[in-house]
Amino acid sequence: MAEAVRKLPVSEAPLYREAPHNIEAEQALLGAILVNNDAFYRVSDFLKVSHFHEPLHRKIWEVCAEMIRMGKTATPVTIKTFLPSDARVGDMTVSLYLAKLAAEAVTVINAVDYGRAIYDLATRRALITIGEDMVNIAYDAPVDMAPQEQIEDAERRLFELAETGRYDGGFESFSDAMKTAVDMASAAYQRDGGLSGIATGLRDLDMRMGGLQRSDLIIIAGRPGMGKTSLATNIAFNIASVYEPAQQADGSFEAKNGGVVGFFSLEMSAEQLATRIISEQTEVPSSKIRRGDLTESDFDKLVAYSQMNQKLPLFIDSTGGISIAQLAARARRLKRQRGLDMMVIDYIQLMQGSSAKSSQNRVQEITEITTGLKALAKELNVPIVALSQLSRQVENRDDKRPQLSDLRESGSIEQDADVVIFVYREEYYLKNKEPKPGTDEYLKWEGEMNDARGKAEIIIGKQRHGPTGTVTVSFQGEFTRFSDLAEESHLPERFE
Numbered sequence: 494m495a496e497a498v499r500k501l502p503v504s505e506a507p508l509y510r511e512a513p514h515n516i517e518a519e520q521a522l523l524g525a526i527l528v529n530n531d532a533f534y535r536v537s538d539f540l541k542v543s544h545f546h547e548p549l550h551r552k553i554w555e556v557c558a559e560m561i562r563m564g565k566t567a568t569p570v571t572i573k574t575f576l577p578s579d580a581r582v583g584d585m586t587v588s589l590y591l592a593k594l595a596a597e598a599v600t601v602i603n604a605v606d607y608g609r610a611i612y613d614l615a616t617r618r619a620l621i622t623i624g625e626d627m628v629n630i631a632y633d634a635p636v637d638m639a640p641q642e643q644i645e646d647a648e649r650r651l652f653e654l655a656e657t658g659r660y661d662g663g664f665e666s667f668s669d670a671m672k673t674a675v676d677m678a679s680a681a682y683q684r685d686g687g688l689s690g691i692a693t694g695l696r697d698l699d700m701r702m703g704g705l706q707r708s709d710l711i712i713i714a715g716r717p718g719m720g721k722t723s724l725a726t727n728i729a730f731n732i733a734s735v736y737e738p739a740q741q742a743d744g745s746f747e748a749k750n751g752g753v754v755g756f757f758s759l760e761m762s763a764e765q766l767a768t769r770i771i772s773e774q775t776e777v778p779s780s781k782i783r784r785g786d787l788t789e790s791d792f793d794k795l796v797a798y799s800q801m802n803q804k805l806p807l808f809i810d811s812t813g814g815i816s817i818a819q820l821a822a823r824a825r826r827l828k829r830q831r832g833l834d835m836m837v838i839d840y841i842q843l844m845q846g847s848s849a850k851s852s853q854n855r856v857q858e859i860t861e862i863t864t865g866l867k868a869l870a871k872e873l874n875v876p877i878v879a880l881s882q883l884s885r886q887v888e889n890r891d892d893k894r895p896q897l898s899d900l901r902e903s904g905s906i907e908q909d910a911d912v913v914i915f916v917y918r919e920e921y922y923l924k925n926k927e928p929k930p931g932t933d934e935y936l937k938w939e940g941e942m943n944d945a946r947g948k949a950e951i952i953i954g955k956q957r958h959g960p961t962g963t964v965t966v967s968f969q970g971e972f973t974r975f976s977d978l979a980e981e982s983h984l985p986e987r988f989e
Contacts, residue, residue, distance in 0.1 A: 519611055520597070549582065627643070689706065691704050691732055710910050711876055712879055712914065715916035715917065720918065722760070755833050756809045757839065759812070770807075836873075842882050884900070912957070914952065966978060
């Protein structure tokens with residue numbers, strides 16, 4: 494029996510496992526490029542220098558890419574002078590190795606398959622690195638590091654890897670950054686309205702801002718009753734309603750116009766928010782919808798509208814008191830599952846920080862939230878519109894138009910935001926100052942009221958990419974709807 498046991502094969506785990514790679518695939522792809530430079534364009538949209546495992550192959554790819562983009566021909570003869578002359582591959586010089594790559598090259602047709610194989614193996618190596626880090630940190634985590642922090646970090650790194658194939662950040666060359674800037678200008682030129690960002694649906698505001706720019710943190714601030722939430726829901730609906738997806742080369746979809754919107758409503762429930770949007774769009778007052786005080790015509794409008802907009806790409810999360818870490822995790826998940834082109838948070842002061850230290854100090858907590866939102870906007874590459882309250886000091890001034898200093902816990906909000914927009918309605922304040930009818934004051938008030946009725950000011954208090962200033966828009970209070978004011982040239986003819 495003991496003899497039988499001794500003869501059983503003993504499975505021993507290998508002491509050393511090499512990271513997955515395929516040198517032959519790298520050689521075949523580089524050989525194809527050296528024989529026919531068109532092969533480069535078949536893989537250059539998804540393959541980067543960091544995806545190659547062999548350091549010499551990285552250098553060959555880099556030199557080829559630079560030459561081809563300059564309009565020159567990359568061959569073993571033209572690129573060898575840009576490679577280290579003393580480098581050797583086994584017993585071969587670099588010149589001989591390049592000639593061997595070209596001589597054994599496959600057809601250009603297979604270039605994409607080899608490129609995909611190299612990309613997939615690089616992704617697996619990155620996954621191994623993330624996995625090893627997770628295990629090592631979990632074993633050796635310091636006492637003050639909560640497991641939740643590690644989960645959030647791992648989730649962020651996995652998201653970045655899934656989105657871009659790069660998880661380590663690092664430097665980007667100016668030529669890559671310049672190419673991205675030109676691509677953005679090209680997209681703006683082709684997009685409806687010629688905007689570099691996502692159109693809000695409010696003409697004059699778009700003219701000032703060029704739309705909502707990707708990776709920007711945009712703050713909409715105002716006193717209660719000014720219409721902050723209304724403006725945010727108007728913009729969110731306008732963007733979602735014109736969503737037009739365009740398929741990319743890798744099979745994914747990107748917004749050609751409009752976009753997929755994620756709305757974090759910390760103040761109102763999803764049903765209340767939906768009621769607001771329905772009221773804005775059908776022109777049936779939300780008070781009537783809530784009371785059920787509807788005519789048959791009103792009800793038909795609601796039914797028709799709900800049927801028409803069943804597939805609207807607007808997703809609502811109404812979790813109250815959500816932390817910045819939870820919000821980031823949910824936003825990443827939405828982007829992976831449904832796509833995400835713009836986010837709204839209503840509103841900052843109802844959010845919570847994630848760290849125990851920040852929760853003891855409100856200013857520190859708001860700082861953590863705004864810094865986190867700006868970082869998330871850059872990570873997801875989407876504009877984030879966050880609503881904010883204003884302090885009461887506005888009410889003590891004669892001119893109640895808000896200023897940057899009125900932002901509550903203003904330091905960090907003002908600092909982290911790329912754009913700060915204030916919503917101001919003179920009509921709201923005038924209503925509360927109505928003098929006794931029949932007096933001179935009443936006649937003056939009536940004139941001011943007529944001028945202010947149905948109008949709102951959107952004040953751009955800060956903008957990193959453009960001018961500040963005021964945009965006057967129309968506001969219909971009963972439907973909580975903002976829209977463009979008619980231009981003078983489009984008004985009906987008036988007779989004195």
